[in-house]
Every structure is written in C-alpha cells, then in structure tokens.
Amino acid sequence: MNAKDRIKESALKLFSEKGYRGASIREIAERAEVTKPTVYYYFKDKENLFEAALKGELSELLKSVEKGISIAQNLEEKLLGFANGYLEFFKRRQDVIKVILGELLGFVEGKKAIASEYFQSIFEKAKEIFSEAKEGLSDDEAENLALSWVGYLNMLILSSLMLKKDWTTDELTATLKTVLHFFIQHRFI
Numbered sequence: 321m322n323a324k325d326r327i328k329e330s331a332l333k334l335f336s337e338k339g340y341r342g343a344s345i346r347e348i349a350e351r352a353e354v355t356k357p358t359v360y361y362y363f364k365d366k367e368n369l370f371e372a373a374l375k376g377e378l379s380e381l382l383k384s385v386e387k388g389i390s391i392a393q394n395l396e397e398k399l400l401g402f403a404n405g406y407l408e409f410f411k412r413r414q415d416v417i418k419v420i421l422g423e424l425l426g427f428v429e430g431k432k433a434i435a436s437e438y439f440q441s442i443f444e445k446a447k448e449i450f451s452e453a454k455e456g457l458s459d460d461e462a463e464n465l466a467l468s469w470v471g472y473l474n475m476l477i478l479s480s481l482m483l484k485k486d487w488t489t490d491e492l493t494a495t496l497k498t499v500l501h502f503f504i505q506h507r508f509i
Contacts, residue, residue, distance in 0.1 A: 326352040328373040336415040378438035
C-alpha cells in the first residue's frame, strides 16, 4: 500500500475511533507511518483528507452493489445481489460505518454531506430494480419499495453492530428471501 492509501486508511480508522474532531493530523501521520508534511503533500487539510477517504470508501460500496446486480438474471437475483453487495461491503468495513453514520447524521460539523449523494445513487439503483420488475408500478410505489428494501438492509447492519450479531451468509440470504417473498406474495412487486 502506498503512502497516500495508508494515510486515508489510517484516517478512516481514527475518524471511526475518535470522530472527526478527535482525530488529529499528527495521529493520522503516526498511524500511517509518515510525517505530517507527507500528509499535507497529499491533502490540503484534515477536511480534504476526510472527504477523500470517505469518497473512496463510498465509491467501493457503490461498486460492490453494482457488481451484485450485474450478474443477476431476474428480480430475486437482482435484489439479493444488491443486498449481498451492500451487506458484504459493510461486513468487511465495519470501521467505515461509524464514519458514514457520523457524517450523515451531521456529527461532522460544517462538512458537506458527502455520503448522501452516494446513498442517493444506491437508492436509485434499488428503485430502478423495482420499477423494471413490475409494469404499471408508479414512481411513488417503486420509491417506497426501494426505501423499504434499503431500510431493511440498514437495520440488518445496525442490528449486527448493536446486538453484536454476526450474520452468516446463509442466515442473511434466508432473511432476505423471507422479506422478498413477502413483497412478491402480497403483490407489491
């Protein structure tokens, strides 16, 4: 891993542990095993570093979701692929969850909402899947189904954090299929 990537990775871990205000450039440099001038060579300031690190992770999340959808052939496979891409990313990168939540909930004062644009893209992908699934589905209905699906995935992530539940792939697939089949059975899609 090159110095710039080590700096971003170290910053994310410290932002996760201490929050944006609690993490200093000095600590980030020490953890990345570089000097403070090296940090400033790559990043104008702490805000610029925060944005670069978070955007990089959110871009990976979007790619993970897109990859899950791309190999699917039908509605169930698309939604399960979407869910698996989404959940697997957060399972691998639990340290990023705190940073994203802090940023989305406004705990990072004075920062523009970086995560919201990525989550809007992810939400639009879910909405597109539902819209394609059923002819005659209104835009509002597709939006509500997408909100329900993404909201359910977010609750799985939060439950794993709060309840210290480590979902197996089989457990996740089973619970996702249960919800999906409920949608289908009740003709939501």
